[in-house]
Amino acid sequence: MLETLERSAVAAGRAILDIYNAGPAVSYKADTSPVTDADHSAERIILADLAASFPDIPVIAEEAAAAGHVPDISGKSFFLVDPLDGTKEFVGRSSDFTVNIALIEDGAPVAGVVYAPALGILYSASAGKARKALIEDDRVAGDHVTIGCRICGDRPVALTSRWHNSAETVAYLADHGITDYEAVGSSLKFCLLAEGLADIYPRFSRTMEWDTAAGDAILRAAGGETLTMEGTPLTYGKRNQRHDSDFANPWFVARGKP
Template identity: 75%
Template sequence: MQGLLEAMAVDAGRAILDIYRAGASVSYKPDCSPVTDADEAAEAIILAGLSHHFGTIPVVAEEQAAAGILPDIDGGRFFLVDPLDGTKEFINRRDEFTVNIALIEAGAPVAGVVYAPALGVLYSAEKGLARKQVVAADFSRSDPVLIGCRNAGDRLVAIASRSHNCSETLAYLADHGITDFEAIGSSLKFCLLAEGIADVYPRFGRTMEWDTAAGDAILRAAGGETLTLAGEPLTYGKRHQQNDSEFANPPFVSRGRR
């Protein structure tokens, strides 16, 4: 499965880069979040690939969900797709946007791909192993290299959201004595933890499951974890929530090895 998901992500990334270089058309959803023709083109490519190779597994995809198209996921196994995570980075000509595809089983992300097409880097995970590849300008890929979280030392390095930082995040960093942190967009934050470049990613601003699932799969395979503020693993497939919309995440903290 891993190789197929990687290929789909790279195909979607190729379409995104074509639009990125030519200039994207931007519109806004009812919740005022931006969407571009690159989001829609990439999602169509991924949905076609998943339907062809894994037609019996339902798919929850961001743009389809925004249109009210949600499959039955009661079987417990489904894909989560964010075809262009970091749309604001994409619109503002920053290269940190990603393609995200994740497989969920029993509420946990068990496989995932995060591809940053403008940066030429591809992360993936399956069967408890996380790996990284370099993607060249012709979209050929290097041999994969296994990655893993580092053991946290006395001086933690944090990753925070570039476009969605908030006072709660800054308070968390202050309360934990963390002075070293970097702001970065999209699901790359999980990948930097998985690669051992940083130690902790607190997120108090709003996220949806398709924003986090693929990066979270890679982080967990690399030896890290994503916990709610109650200390429980973040789960996926959250429907019919009393205090929030379907597939919305609560605040969480992702981190490498303690």
């Protein structure tokens, strides 16, 4: 399965880069978040690949969900897809945008792929193992390298959202004496934790499950964790939430080895 997800993410990434280089057409959703022709093109590729290879596994994809197409996932494994995470990065000509595909079982992300096409870096995870590969000419260049979280030292390094930072995040860093931090876009923050390049990622602003699932799968396989403010693991497949919409996440803190 993981090889199929990797190939699909890389193919979607190629379509995204073609549009990136040509200049994307941008529109805006009801929540004022941007969406481009690259989002739609990449999602069509991924949905076709998943339907062909795993026809019995339902898929929750960001743009399809926004259009009201949400399959029944009760009691089932399912895929979560964000075809272009970090659309603001993409529109702003930054390199911090990714393709995210995750498999969810019993509410937990058990496999995932995060591909950063502008960087040529592919992260993936399954069966409790996280790995990284470089992509050249739409192919893996060399071997996959196993990655893992580092043990946090006396001066933890935090990652924050470039576009969605908040006063609560600033307060959390101050309360925990964290002075070293870097703003990064998209699900790459999870991957940098998984690779042992940073220690903690507090998120006190809105995210959706497709934003986090693939990166969370990679972080967990690398020995890290993503916890809610109640100290419980972030779960997936949240429907009929009393105080929020379907598939919306609560605030969380992702971290490597404490």
